[in-house]
Every structure is written in C-alpha cells, then in structure tokens.
Amino acid sequence: MSEAPPVYLQLRGQLLAWIKGKQLSSQDKLPAERELAVNFNTTRITLRQALAQLEAEGVIYRSNRRGWFITPERLEYDPSRDVGFNVYVASQGFTPRTETIVKSLITAPAWLAKKCNLVEGAPIYHFVRRRYVDERALLIEHNFINATSCSGLLAKDTDNSLWKLLESEYQLRPKKRKIEIYPQAIIADEAQWLNVNTGSAGLYLERISYAQAGQFLEFDQEYWLHDALKLVVNVEE
Amino acid sequence: MSEAPPVYLQLRGQLLAWIKGKQLSSQDKLPAERELAVNFNTTRITLRQALAQLEAEGVIYRSNRRGWFITPERLEYDPSRDVGFNVYVASQGFTPRTETIVKSLITAPAWLAKKCNLVEGAPIYHFVRRRYVDERALLIEHNFINATSCSGLLAKDTDNSLWKLLESEYQLRPKKRKIEIYPQAIIADEAQWLNVNTGSAGLYLERISYAQAGQFLEFDQEYWLHDALKLVVNVEE
DNA sequence: ATGTAGAATTGGTATATACCAGATTTGAGA
C-alpha cells in the first residue's frame, strides 16, 4: 500500500492532465489563479503550491504579475561552438530578437581584472543585452570586451552577433575559452529585466575568451531562465 | 528614491548577514524555524519565504524534515573528461562516497532503445547509484550499460569507477559521446533518494557513450542538486 | 482611429492558526 500524496501534488497531477487535455500549447495563458482555485475546488494558496511545482518542472512559467503560461520547448545550445545566437535560434525554427540595454566604456573593476588577467582599470566595453526567442525574454547577457583591441565598437550595431562583428571588423577570433556553467537563482537587475521574481531558478553561464595571440578578448556572462535551454555537447577523443 | 523591498527580502538580507556574522560554515545547521522566527521578530511563514530565497541562491539547503544547513562549496566537474567521480572529488579536497541502490539485468525498454540505437529488448545492465561528497548526497546516477559487451559485470564491485572497471576488465573505452545538460526539478524516486522535497531545483545531465568500434557502450543519467556543482569546460580550437 | 484616465482584474505579499509525519532525543528496561 502506498501513502496518498499531499493535496498539492494531487492537484499538480490534475492541472497537468487538464493542460494536456485542453491541448494548451506554447505560450498559452492559463486562467486566473482565483478562477482555477474555484474550478479545482481548492484554495488559492494550495493552488499556487501546485503551480509552483509545475513551474519547477518546467511545464509552465510565470511572467511577473501577468499570469501563468505554457513553457515552450527548450532551445538547444552548444556552448563550445562558435555560432551566433540568432543563427542557432533560427535554425531550430524559432524567432530570435536582441535588445541592447547597456552599452558603455568602463575601466576594469578589481574582480574582472582578477578573473581575466587584466590590469585594474584597463579599458573595457561593457554591453548588457536581453535576448528573446519567440518574444519571450530568455536570457540577459553581459559582455566585457577588451577595448584596446577594438576601438570604436560602441558605434556599431550590437543587436546582432558580436562575434561576427569582432571578426569582420577587427580580425579577432576566440582561440581558447574557459566556460563555467551552474544553476543559479536569478536576482536583482537580471530578474527585473527578465520579468521574473527575484530568486527564480536560472542557469548561469560564463565564458572567458582569449584571441589568437593569447591576449584577453572577452568575458561573457549569461543568465538564462531555468526552463529555456538544453546544453548539447558532442565529445570525440 | 527607491521602493522598500518586501519584508521577506529584507529578512533574507538579515539572515544572510547573521550567517556571515556567525561565521557559520559548510554543513552547519541553522536553528529551528520557529526559533528563528521569534529571534527575527517575524512569522514562520515569512521566514520560510526568506529561507526559500536563500535556498534558491544556493546559500543554504534543506534536508527533508531535518532542517536547514549551510551549503558547501560547489564541486567542479568537467563532463567532457574521463575522470572518475572519486578521483576528481578527492582532488578537490573532498571525501567521496558511492552507494549502489539498484543493480540488475534488464531488457532495453522502448525509450532507451530509441535513444541509443538499440533493438528493443536488448540486454542491459542497469545501475542506480547515490553519490556523496563529505557525506552529503549530491546526485543520483543511472547507468545503462550494453550487457553484450561485458557479461559478468553484476558480480563486480560497483561502488567505485565503472569506467575503470570497463576498461581494465573488458578493454572498453568511450570514444564518442553526446552530452545533454539542463536544469530540471528533482521529483519522484530521485527526490526521495536525495532526501529533498519533490520539485527541488536540480541539474540533469545525460551522456551517451559509444566505444571504439562505434557500438553503444553506456547511457548515463545524473540528477544533481542545483547547488552542488559547477561545470567547467575548456575549449581550444 | 487614437490617446488617456479611471476601474477592474490579478498576481504578490503578509499574518494567523492548526495539524500531520518524519526525525531526533530521551529514558526505561533488558
């Protein structure tokens, strides 16, 4: 004999069945919480526990104060390959979009200098970009680019691939890279920019790139929604 | 002028400061929720929101019905390299341990056959193992191994590296691998085995390995706690 | 057709209370 699962988990199952039965698809909106609570004959609090469960599982997501929606398919992404965001999003049948939120010339702060083997105060281009897939904001990206190698970059159009820009305009290509990836809650500015609650689950990805001659090229930070991507890597010995 | 953040976020800050002030370190236990609520002059409900926030950020973790603890440093892990769990855990100064939970010979179910290019019903060794670092259970691992290549494997000691075993006893080495990684909530058996609540944030990692001659060697699934590891990959062109 | 102010809706936060079930501790008995 098995224990009866708690109410909110039973409710989770009912909601899941209901979603499947209704054939709700990508980005569809669920009814209001109060309405759902009545329909499923439960409290709004218990309902929210069930919704949070499905959110954790990546079935639904919420957009701050706008409601609950069906999560689209994950985007596949190979962090070791040099293909621009727009290219691989399009190749999977989705529509990409990028907004540049911040664009400035800064001097390298201590933490960055240490991380990238720079002298503190070195000139750095700092970009913050928000990237969408099918009009859902999936990630915030910070780019810190060695400004000594590519002066005048600020004037260019940065809503497309920076890599392509660096290569065509400055003959710069990453040769060696160190990539770190781990789950991390999305907080502060990134949470606001992505329209999610502080503390939402996310995936953090950072990448330090060095150019042909070994000099520091770029430091890249990406804050992804937890349900947005699937990393795929092929390894051959 | 900036808005005052909600109470539970203020409380999050206080708790964080308190933790740092007390110099609590890895695996230390926090006081009981009711006690903390009194000390910080708040409700248990609000307190739990603040704790959940710190949990999402990876500062603290909970062990089912036992309480809240300080999260240890993340383990670094290169999924593309062929080093056994015990080796890289030890090399980072931690103490590894592995328990074998399930050990059986099965026939390949449809989903596995499809994923790995097998005929349905092919003989497969199935292992489920729980792996600890410093006595905290960090992941559940499923191994599905092509039994035609390594008969008699069940009788061996599987609490150490399977790779080493396959190489030394059967001359089998992975040549080509496909790895997928994405955040995924930990539910069902895996949640129980890891002593966490259903729906806890986690990282899912799977790996299909093919041997020298191109034949299917192993399918591996790993369910990690979200705060337990940091993937590090070096890429050189 | 467009813009805007106000109303209504809806998700987010906060407090109070109670009981359940697993984990830990305690203490009696062997």
Added chain:
DNA sequence: TCTCAAATCTGGTATATACCAATTCTACAT
C-alpha cells in the same frame, strides 16, 4: 552497555483572510 519504544521536536502541509501594486481592460474624450 545496549536496545527499543515513547515522547518531543521540527519541518511540511492545509485553510482562511486581507491588502497591495502592477497589469489589463473599459469607456470616454479628443
């Protein structure tokens, strides 16, 4: 000293209620 059962502690679940603030909708005026 050891074992095991009972008591206690503690986190997990469930319900009720209220108000706030952002978003969305509506209706009116331009």
